[in-house]
Amino acid sequence: MAGRLSGKRILITQCNDYMGPAAAERMRAEGAEVIADASDLREADAAERVVGAAGAIDVLVANLAAPANLGVAASEMPDEIWHEMFDVMVHPLHRLCRAVLPAMYERKRGKVLVYGSATGLRGLAGVSAYSAARSAQVGYVRTVGLEAAPHNVQVNLIAQNWTENPAYFPPAFTETDAFNALLEQHVPMGRLGKPHESAALAVFLASDDADFFAGQSFPFSGGWNQ
Amino acid sequence: MAGRLSGKRILITQCNDYMGPAAAERMRAEGAEVIADASDLREADAAERVVGAAGAIDVLVANLAAPANLGVAASEMPDEIWHEMFDVMVHPLHRLCRAVLPAMYERKRGKVLVYGSATGLRGLAGVSAYSAARSAQVGYVRTVGLEAAPHNVQVNLIAQNWTENPAYFPPAFTETDAFNALLEQHVPMGRLGKPHESAALAVFLASDDADFFAGQSFPFSGGWNQ
Amino acid sequence: MAGRLSGKRILITQCNDYMGPAAAERMRAEGAEVIADASDLREADAAERVVGAAGAIDVLVANLAAPANLGVAASEMPDEIWHEMFDVMVHPLHRLCRAVLPAMYERKRGKVLVYGSATGLRGLAGVSAYSAARSAQVGYVRTVGLEAAPHNVQVNLIAQNWTENPAYFPPAFTETDAFNALLEQHVPMGRLGKPHESAALAVFLASDDADFFAGQSFPFSGGWNQ
């Protein structure tokens, strides 16, 4: 049986972090050839090198994640935390896109799917640096999505929050009463999202069924965004 | 092979109009049992009757469409056009939801998917009544989505525009130069969406993969919304 | 001393309800001639009659409010509550605009300012009918704002919530512990807005300083919307 991504070569960056493992697993199950890359993309030439090594790809999954540093107020946020957000999540996003888009434009086909955050769409006290960087991703995707659309290249973003992942929701946190209080206050659905649910959205957006979306950010947050 | 909607009973309203035919076809291809209903839902008791006749359903596809009456300025819009929008697209939406939600709440499972419009999210001169009614749908879904989420019932909306359908984009229109100029000005993707693409989004949102969305409106507009 | 609205004739509808009294007081203090009308606008010809009686006006303040009926779930919301929202807040808005816009278009000058609600922009469980109607206002203003802009007529909306007013926040409610818990959960500013603060926004938007806004909804909610 042919999967919904069969025949597609998909590059997933920072593959061991954030949604990398879940996306890789489900995309492979749908028939994709996944190039899972674990490089640190902070260096100026890393993105180009990774894209070059991957060869021709149909879909770039720009999975970029820095620690959220939850709870550091903006009034006290040191430069080093601030810059790490942009160095890990924002600047590499542009370099990755700049590296993959020309070949996609030439073939008149291709997709970039960014694993972003719903904090790029709605405020959340305590994550100012993180949400600034995630908002930069949202804005970049919005504009690059418009530039890429006439080339039949789709650039979109998954704006997730409240989804299980070891980086932001480790068991040591999710098993506390404080966490349950947070869920009740913030997440109408009353639970965390499952990685395989988030990956299902990624599969849909990476598939040929999703050729008419341009520059969009798709909230995936159990209703937190509404 | 089991489809992605196999085992699901899905009621599609106003089934011969707007996205009804495309949704029915693709949902059946994915294994759903589709109850396609063509009733006029303007009468006060029609929604309840249709839902009652359908029996237990897993998904309601609230497909409701009135003519957009493109080009009638608000300053001249007569009451009858105005009211038709709300009578056809807004009031029946509430009555349909009121009729299906209690059983879904009881079973702790179910979905309502509304076929709305991107004019409920962004302005477009010349369709004031239509966009007011479509915005009412967006707002209703946003709030009912929050109410339904704790019951594990997902209420969401497809906010489409610039998608092929005989009601809003008849060939007599799409084959004109004026239409091509409109496309160029408004739709970054440079083409109309295909009904099967819109139906693919509907299949995704009706499936078990989409249990973590609540009250959302998903733009489907070739980038017009960004 | 000349006020910021001096020389302007301003019609305020449903003047004894919602933000009518505060807007009238502050607009008069800024030099406006305020025509405060208390008519029930539900009848089909009431809007036209009120506008006709007012004579030439520079600004229409469409202040329309129905009881929010907080706490009635959509799954149980009866038709009569549902329809009252649209009969009081939505249909009269269109009729008022239809009545005032032609003369404003002719003079190439004028403003419509709608007193709406932030529940037209964000969901809030328990007010489905109200938020659907308020969202219709938001969408109507967005589109009519675009139609009116080329005529140098500004149509905009104040999307307020959590603002003191006897209709939605009577003292019997605001003096309870439950209310304080609500404030803490929902309103970052930690207090209700004052009517005179909301009226200050209205004065600004009604003044000649606000000629470059079109179709916008301005949240006024102590941060609830963010």
Next chain:
Amino acid sequence: MAGRLSGKRILITQCNDYMGPAAAERMRAEGAEVIADASDLREADAAERVVGAAGAIDVLVANLAAPANLGVAASEMPDEIWHEMFDVMVHPLHRLCRAVLPAMYERKRGKVLVYGSATGLRGLAGVSAYSAARSAQVGYVRTVGLEAAPHNVQVNLIAQNWTENPAYFPPAFTETDAFNALLEQHVPMGRLGKPHESAALAVFLASDDADFFAGQSFPFSGGWNQ
């Protein structure tokens, strides 16, 4: 006669660029004591130095502008243009806020008003780096606005576009046919905004009348955003 900002000490950064001159003029006319600072804020300690030199201030107007570099596609955008956006408009914004917020929190009073861009809210092909940086500002303000609200400190942003200023709309551009075509396509109001209109919004948001806004971005774009 006392102005609406009388008694307020207001620091305006990058005061000779973007909206600095117009804001300074109108704020002074409203009675403010304006500290107009022209420092280059790209160096790591510049923001802190400027804030320290200003002494106690009531309002920070974070006016930060880099050239938009209109027309450079993301697929070809070099690192140096990219980084300049963040070095000029994003990193200094955080450093300025970090420097002014603690004293404002202590006094339980103060405002930060950011001169941002509507491209932080809506896409525009050809300005990917600029819109990413402006979106970072929007997201930062949204979250810091929530953090600051309980301290009675208001952090908000003016999201303008299509407003006269020598940096982005020099006469050599605005007197061309191409510019008029752009206006017609993008700006419902059919003209550029005037600096004094934008400054009027800034005066309103800097005044005591605007104590109930938190983390908001106010579009000022002649309807382009709707």
